[in-house]
Amino acid sequence: xxxxxxxxxxxxxxxxxxxxxxxxxxxxxxxxxxxxxxxxxxxxxxxxxxxxxxxxxxxxxxxxxxxxxxxxxxxxxxxxxxxxxxxxxxxxxxxxxxxxxxxxxxxxxxxxx
Amino acid sequence: xxxxxxxxxxxxxxxxxxxxxxxxxxxxxxxxxxxxxxxxxxxxxxxxxxxxxxxxxxxxxxxxxxxxxxxxxxxxxxxxxxxxxxxxxxxxxxxxxxxxxxxxxxxxxxxxxx
Numbered sequence: 478x479x480x481x482x483x484x485x486x487x488x489x490x491x492x493x494x495x496x497x498x499x500x501x502x503x504x505x506x507x508x509x510x511x512x513x514x515x516x517x518x519x520x521x522x523x524x525x526x527x528x529x530x531x532x533x534x535x536x537x538x539x540x541x542x543x544x545x546x547x548x549x550x551x552x553x554x555x556x557x558x559x560x561x562x563x564x565x566x567x568x569x570x571x572x573x574x575x576x577x578x579x580x581x582x583x584x585x586x587x588x589x590x
Numbered sequence: 591x592x593x594x595x596x597x598x599x600x601x602x603x604x605x606x607x608x609x610x611x612x613x614x615x616x617x618x619x620x621x622x623x624x625x626x627x628x629x630x631x632x633x634x635x636x637x638x639x640x641x642x643x644x645x646x647x648x649x650x651x652x653x654x655x656x657x658x659x660x661x662x663x664x665x666x667x668x669x670x671x672x673x674x675x676x677x678x679x680x681x682x683x684x685x686x687x688x689x690x691x692x693x694x695x696x697x698x699x700x701x702x703x704x
Contacts, residue, residue, distance in 0.1 A: 478649075483632075511692070520680065520695040521633065566632050576621060576684060577646050578693065580632030 479504040479571050483581025490557055491589050498584045500567035501549040509570035510543060510550045511578070516563045524565075525552070557588045593617060594683050596696035603671050603703050611666045611699045615683030621645075622664040623693065624656060627678040639664055668701075676703045 480503040490496050502510075508529035513521035527534045527541045527550065534541050538557075543550040554561055564585050568578040593616035603609050615622050621640045625633035635648035639658035653669040662683070668675055678700050682693035 481632075513695075520697045522695070523692055526692065568632075576623065576638060576693070577635045577648065578623070578625075578633070578682075579635065582632050583630075 479507060479569055479577075479579040481567060481569050481579050481581045483567050483584060485584060486582065487585045487587070489587045489589065492557060492559060494557055496552075496554045496557055496561070496586055496588075498552045498565055498567070498586070499549060500551070500569075500581050501547075502569040502579075503548065504569065504571055505545075505548065507569040507571060510541070511568050511570075512541060512552050513566045513568065513580075514563045515566065515583075521566060554586075557586075559588050559590050562586060562588045594681065594694050594696035596679075596681055596699050598699060599697065600700045601702070603701065605671055605673060605703055607671050608667065608669045609671060609701060611668075611679050611681075611701070613664045613666070613681035613683075613696055615662045615664065615681075616694050619683035619685050619694070620662050621684045622658055622662065623682045623684070624664070624666045625680040625682065626650070627680055627698070629677070633680055636666070671703045673703050676701060 483500045511526035514524045515521045538555045540553040564583045566583045567581045595614045597612045623638040624636040627633040637647040638645045642658045655667045658664045678698045680698045682695045684693045
């Protein structure tokens, strides 16, 4: 089955700096790659996603890149703010008729004022 | 808010007992997936229901079972609870399982097994 590795497990940056989180996946059939933000005690919320026919997607301060050949995708947050502090999860969908999401173990991002 | 609601929000059970968790999917969504999130880990896929039928299952034993009702709401049942079943249980609803549409998560049920 699919396996998603996520790095780093913790990331601390100064307000205004950029943050990058990287994920690799194993199943070449995966074609959907969402990123979720989870604040303490709350539900995971989708912040951005990318599909396999696209190499890069941007939404304001957040961008995601996908390299299908290397099977890795990354989340980029620019001009970080304290409210960006949370746990971020990457995930991959196995594709086909099953919408199972396989998640990475998460990255705790701390943005210091 | 996503429109996906789960009940109860918190639950404490004793080892060996049975538990039922409930999920009301977002209006118009016909697919519900259940995930188990242990502390400090990413969510792990338990199973998915589409039009009242199980449509895919993760690496969980048969004592984890589910139902989906005609209104697309869903239940997760866990029998013979073990201490390791303590986790946040999340359900996610989506519109169509054949397309990679966005999954909206509920707020979860925090289950503690003592």
